[in-house]
Amino acid sequence: MNSFVEKFKDEVKDYCERLESNLLLLEHEPENHQVIEEVFRIMHSMKGSGGMFGFDLLSDVTHDLESLYDIFRSKKRQIDSEAISFTLKSIDGLHQLMVESPTSDDARFAEKMKSETRMQIARLNAEIHSDEQEDIHATRNSVLSNLNQNTWYISFVPYENILKNGTNPLYLIDELNAFGECNIQVSFDRLPALVAMNPENCYVSWSLFIATAENIETLRDVFIFVSDQAEILIEKVSSQNVLHDETILANFLNTKLNEEIWEIIESEMPEADLLQDEKEEDTVTLKSSVEIPKNSAFAQTTVDSIRVDSKKIDQYMNLVSELITAQSRLELITSMLNHPDLELIAENFGKLSRQLRDNAFDMSLIPLQSVAVRFNRLVHDLSKSLEKEVVLITEGMETELDKNIIEKLIEPLLHIIRNSIDHGIENRNDRLIKQKEAFGTVKIKASTTGSSVLIEVEDDGAGLDLTQIKKKAIQKGIINDHSNLTDEEIARLILEPGFTTAELVTDVSGRGVGMDVVKKRIQEMRGVIELSTVKDRFTRISIKLPLSLSIIDGLLTMVGDGYYVIPSSTIKKIHFIKSKSLKRDQLIEIEGAEFPCLNMHDEFIGDGNAPEEQLVVIIGLDNLLFGLVVDEVIHEYQAVIKPLGRLMKGLDLFSGASILGTGQLALLIDTNKVIKKYM
Amino acid sequence: MAAEVIQGLYSYFTFRIGNELLAVNIGHITKILEMTEITKVPNSPRYFKGIINLFGEVLPVFDGRLKLGFPEAERTRNTCILIFVFELDGQPASSGLVVDSVGKVVIFDAEQLRPVQQNGKGFNSEYIDGIASINNESVIILNLEKVFAEDEISLKNAVD
Numbered sequence: 001m002n003s004f005v006e007k008f009k010d011e012v013k014d015y016c017e018r019l020e021s022n023l024l025l026l027e028h029e030p031e032n033h034q035v036i037e038e039v040f041r042i043m044h045s046m047k048g049s050g051g052m053f054g055f056d057l058l059s060d061v062t063h064d065l066e067s068l069y070d071i072f073r074s075k076k077r078q079i080d081s082e083a084i085s086f087t088l089k090s091i092d093g094l095h096q097l098m099v100e101s102p103t104s105d106d107a108r109f110a111e112k113m114k115s116e117t118r119m120q121i122a123r124l125n126a127e128i129h130s131d132e133q134e135d136i137h138a139t140r141n142s143v144l145s146n147l148n149q150n151t152w153y154i155s156f157v158p159y160e161n162i163l164k165n166g167t168n169p170l171y172l173i174d175e176l177n178a179f180g181e182c183n184i185q186v187s188f189d190r191l192p193a194l195v196a197m198n199p200e201n202c203y204v205s206w207s208l209f210i211a212t213a214e215n216i217e218t219l220r221d222v223f224i225f226v227s228d229q230a231e232i233l234i235e236k237v238s239s240q241n242v243l244h245d246e247t248i249l250a251n252f253l254n255t256k257l258n259e260e261i262w263e264i265i266e267s268e269m270p271e272a273d274l275l276q277d278e279k280e281e282d283t284v285t286l287k288s289s290v291e292i293p294k295n296s297a298f299a300q301t302t303v304d305s306i307r308v309d310s311k312k313i314d315q316y317m318n319l320v321s322e323l324i325t326a327q328s329r330l331e332l333i334t335s336m337l338n339h340p341d342l343e344l345i346a347e348n349f350g351k352l353s354r355q356l357r358d359n360a361f362d363m364s365l366i367p368l369q370s371v372a373v374r375f376n377r378l379v380h381d382l383s384k385s386l387e388k389e390v391v392l393i394t395e396g397m398e399t400e401l402d403k404n405i406i407e408k409l410i411e412p413l414l415h416i417i418r419n420s421i422d423h424g425i426e427n428r429n430d431r432l433i434k435q436k437e438a439f440g441t442v443k444i445k446a447s448t449t450g451s452s453v454l455i456e457v458e459d460d461g462a463g464l465d466l467t468q469i470k471k472k473a474i475q476k477g478i479i480n481d482h483s484n485l486t487d488e489e490i491a492r493l494i495l496e497p498g499f500t501t502a503e504l505v506t507d508v509s510g511r512g513v514g515m516d517v518v519k520k521r522i523q524e525m526r527g528v529i530e531l532s533t534v535k536d537r538f539t540r541i542s543i544k545l546p547l548s549l550s551i552i553d554g555l556l557t558m559v560g561d562g563y564y565v566i567p568s569s570t571i572k573k574i575h576f577i578k579s580k581s582l583k584r585d586q587l588i589e590i591e592g593a594e595f596p597c598l599n600m601h602d603e604f605i606g607d608g609n610a611p612e613e614q615l616v617v618i619i620g621l622d623n624l625l626f627g628l629v630v631d632e633v634i635h636e637y638q639a640v641i642k643p644l645g646r647l648m649k650g651l652d653l654f655s656g657a658s659i660l661g662t663g664q665l666a667l668l669i670d671t672n673k674v675i676k677k678y679m
Numbered sequence: 680m681a682a683e684v685i686q687g688l689y690s691y692f693t694f695r696i697g698n699e700l701l702a703v704n705i706g707h708i709t710k711i712l713e714m715t716e717i718t719k720v721p722n723s724p725r726y727f728k729g730i731i732n733l734f735g736e737v738l739p740v741f742d743g744r745l746k747l748g749f750p751e752a753e754r755t756r757n758t759c760i761l762i763f764v765f766e767l768d769g770q771p772a773s774s775g776l777v778v779d780s781v782g783k784v785v786i787f788d789a790e791q792l793r794p795v796q797q798n799g800k801g802f803n804s805e806y807i808d809g810i811a812s813i814n815n816e817s818v819i820i821l822n823l824e825k826v827f828a829e830d831e832i833s834l835k836n837a838v839d
Binding site for chain 1: 716718719720721722730731732734735736737738739767772773774827
């Protein structure tokens with residue numbers, strides 16, 4: 001049972017995400033009826049499955065939300081941004097109600113949410129009333145219930161013998177007619193030839209459309225005494241009076257002929273007043289309500305994807321990388337044995353395992369799209385709370401990244417967006433003075449380049465105030481007065497610890513967790529962060545990240561008898577060098593540039609037996625150059641990185657190890673730490 | 680791969696380092712390996728021999744002699760690597776310990792274990808859970824958590 005509950009929780013999370021993205025869509029296209037239908041459907045599913053798994057509070061609250069959306073669905077009102085913001089807030093609240101045994105606090109919370117929802121409904125209904133001058137129908141029980149009319153389709157096919165016990169079908173039709181406007185069709189289809197006709201039999205049948213405020217029970221009650229003497233079918237056509245819309249009625253009959261209609265579950269909420277002139281939109285209503293069975297929320301999720309525990313994927317990745325290691329051993333041994341049959345198998349095996357690796361690798365990648373809704377949400381919330389109009393443009397959200405990276409990337413990205421909106425984008429007046437569009441734009445663009453992914457966040461705001469930044473940095477002692485920095489270097493100062501330019505700390509950003517944390521996070525993932533800005537035009541922050549944390553492109557080198565991998569992304573150049581020309585703690589000069597270096601042979605082995613000709617691998621970090629002197633460069637190498645384990649956390653030069661084809665281990669050099677230590 | 684400590688066993692596995700007969704609770708032992716090639720990790724303390732590849736997992740290996748304060752010695756054909764699992768901050772962690780030779784599995788009841796005499800042996804008495812005897816020879820029961828507990832820090836500091 002518990003696993004069902006877990007599944008349900010996952011499902012609700014999924015629902016919430018879909019709700020959020022749909023709501024954010026509605027913000028821009030409030031008249032998009034299909035999205036409202038989708039929102040309504042998701043809420044309905046949530047309510048249903050919530051009740052089924054005993055999350056009664058969740059289901060209660062969703063019930064009221066559903067009622068709220070019924071107002072929009074039935075087109076009594078167009079959705080407004082107050083309602084959208086309210087719903088987004090409620091969705092956050094729903095998470096809190098995901099408890100199996102609710103406390104009284106939870107119940108109170110739910111009650112609060114419910115009453116807030118009812119207030120929203122009341123607000124909207126009040127607006128509906130004020131909209132409609134001639135609304136004369138008194139409310140019955142509360143402000144919630146007001147007069148409504150649904151259009152029903154009723155098919156009444158009496159059995160031939162119905163007249164025998166004194167029933168007059170015409171009375172029934174009359175009774176229906178009393179409930180509201182009717183459009184009645186009489187069918188003589190069953191009428192036999194005159195000779196075969198029995199005058200005591202009833203051959204006539206009726207089909208009618210009725211627009212009435214009565215509910216289906218009342219309609220059924222009309223036929224209560226003839227229910228065993230006739231075929232009776234009552235179905236809802238629309239939540240409005242559509243009697244005068246031929247297209248809808250015709251469509252309805254057509255669909256009826258073609259397929260059996262699924263029963264549409266009706267909410268208990270009272271329905272709309274008449275909106276008879278909105279014919280075109282009515283057609284949409286009808287269509288979408290008929291399409292529900294095909295398009296329902298359940299059908300979409302099951303077909304093209306399955307949920308897999310991410311631990312299983314991790315395990316799968318581990319097994320695959322072990323297989324790759326085993327495969328390269330096999331290759332090595334095969335090449336020594338020189339056995340043609342074995343070679344054939346080994347070659348095939350190698351091909352398969354490479355395919356398997358790519359496949360496994362692919363599986364652990366997820367598109368940025370999966371977190372895009374959080375960006376949208378942030379922009380939505382911030383533009384509300386800061387009262388700035390901001391439009392978010394996303395590009396390349398289908399770009400895929402290792403899920404571990406995406407998880408670690410969310411916070412930094414959200415922080416950057418927060419900064420952009422809070423500090424970057426000016427308020428409306430300032431923008432108009434600067435002759436910019438009244439609304440600000442934040443653009444997130446992602447693309448894949450080779451084995452790395454580039455993500456850019458750009459705002460069209462005020463740009464970085466370089467003079468201010470420099471002043472602040474001097475004040476804080478990050479740089480000294482005389483530092484002669486390029487604009488780019490000044491811009492990069494905002495990435496330094498303890499730096500915040502915001503004159504006043506808003507509740508949005510400037511809370512101490514600054515851009516330095518963002519930079520640290522990105523570097524932890526072996527990523528690079530860059531800034532560019534033009535005053536009053538834009539600020540762009542570019543982040544370059546490896547596709548995956550577990551596999552990196554590296555350069556396999558050798559020092560003494562040990563193997564070392566240097567991440568390719570940091571390497572600038574490789575040069576030959578005479579070992580005699582190197583001394584400890586000395587700068588080396590190559591092509592006019594001087595930079596410190598580490599002679600790995602001296603440092604790691606210290607036997608003084610370094611080969612005469614060594615190589616210096618020049619790595620760069622934040623515009624700093626550093627040389628790693630190795631004995632030998634073997635080749636480029638795609639390394640599967642294994643963590644060193646928690647016991648070795650204290651190691652300050654290496655961030656992992658990779659298993660070579662021979663089964664030997666190569667240590668992965670952590671360039672950040674090496675530079676920090678030997679610079 | 681994800682080995683875990685098995686609690687509540689009274690069996691102990693014995694091994695020798697120098698002349699000492701040592702034992703650990705068998706719940707901590709996951710494998711016994713023949714001496715294999717150990718990849719040295721530069722700039723690490725001497726008792727940290729390096730890392731090995733154990734079926735695709737990278738494990739640290741410590742020198743039992745140096746770790747427990749014995750003089751260094753040449754490896755012999757009896758030299759083995761014991762693979763241990765122990766709790767580190769509540770999570771199982773694995774590592775290897777090079778020992779001179781391995782013995783056998785013995786069972787000690789709780790009353791057979793004697794508390795440690797202070798400073799009785801040449802190494803840190805904190806590492807010892809108790810002392811038992813087999814055929815009149817003392818067996819030192821090691822507490823692995825304590826032996827390895829400081830290593831995270833000492834690796835940092837012991838670099839010359």
